[in-house]
Amino acid sequence: MNEFPIRLEDSVIASFRADGFVVTPEVLTASELDRYATAVDAEVAERTADDQRDIAEKTTYEQSFIQCMRLWETNEGVRLLSCHTGLAGIATQLLGVASVRLWQDQALYKEPGGRETTPHQDETFWPIGDEPLVSAWIPFQDVRLEHGAMAYVPGSHKAGSLRVVDITHQSEPYDILQDPALQGREPQFVEVEAGSVIWHHGMTVHQAAANTSNQTRRAFTVVYISSAARRVKEWPTYPLDREGIKVGEMMRGDGMPVLWPAPEQLPTPPELIGEKTGPQYEVPK
Numbered sequence: 001m002n003e004f005p006i007r008l009e010d011s012v013i014a015s016f017r018a019d020g021f022v023v024t025p026e027v028l029t030a031s032e033l034d035r036y037a038t039a040v041d042a043e044v045a046e047r048t049a050d051d052q053r054d055i056a057e058k059t060t061y062e063q064s065f066i067q068c069m070r071l072w073e074t075n076e077g078v079r080l081l082s083c084h085t086g087l088a089g090i091a092t093q094l095l096g097v098a099s100v101r102l103w104q105d106q107a108l109y110k111e112p113g114g115r116e117t118t119p120h121q122d123e124t125f126w127p128i129g130d131e132p133l134v135s136a137w138i139p140f141q142d143v144r145l146e147h148g149a150m151a152y153v154p155g156s157h158k159a160g161s162l163r164v165v166d167i168t169h170q171s172e173p174y175d176i177l178q179d180p181a182l183q184g185r186e187p188q189f190v191e192v193e194a195g196s197v198i199w200h201h202g203m204t205v206h207q208a209a210a211n212t213s214n215q216t217r218r219a220f221t222v223v224y225i226s227s228a229a230r231r232v233k234e235w236p237t238y239p240l241d242r243e244g245i246k247v248g249e250m251m252r253g254d255g256m257p258v259l260w261p262a263p264e265q266l267p268t269p270p271e272l273i274g275e276k277t278g279p280q281y282e283v284p285k
């Protein structure tokens, strides 16, 4: 398949390149979204079944959201979303590259009473320099400010790599919004309808509001990286270390399948190592 199933208007691509984020409305139908949300809900419920803590008992980071990663590897229903050809085609058009791979997927469920998500840039967390990277933020319901809407600093992706923010709050996080490179620009909150997807560049400074409503804000993210991207540093990083990718080597492997051009078959995930339990599925090193 060479034709993009969802072809973007040039103005949408231009907006993404100028601002570092863009909304694509009505990308998923209500019935599709319902199927994906049901699959993600089930996987999150299974992985968190043993965690009965009230939000007040959780760490600061855990109060931002329940985070479950690499769900595509353990749930076939989720795999259809994480490997969705239409979404991978959009990521390819936004990045202006020939091909994209899956970097990671995750559920980010912000519970009622959940705190804000600390402002940060994604790409500084990983040893991949400034390789082309874009995230799809997929809400399973309409998201208004009070549910924990996302916010993005327009044009901040052009500032390049700023200081890493410790969003886990194990150390005092750097206040990236005060970084001189942002020249005082304010984050712009984006309320969205279910079926829309918000896309942000790997260097865009972003955050999310606290959830002051009485319902969990259910969102799923799929992160795409250029297939030609290389590892540029040593830092331990699970998906790269699992594939044995050394500094200077290109991305490869079953854990990071090429999603555009569209694969002939749904990708087969790597063999499950370790236990599929816990809020954040990480295989022991």
Ligand SMILES: O=C(O)CCC(=O)C(=O)O
Pocket (backbone or CB within 6 Å): 064, 065, 108, 110, 117, 122, 135, 137, 148, 206, 207, 208, 219, 221
């Ligand atoms: O959903 C959130 O609260 C934060 C999402 C985020 O930081 C991301 O998608 O990179």
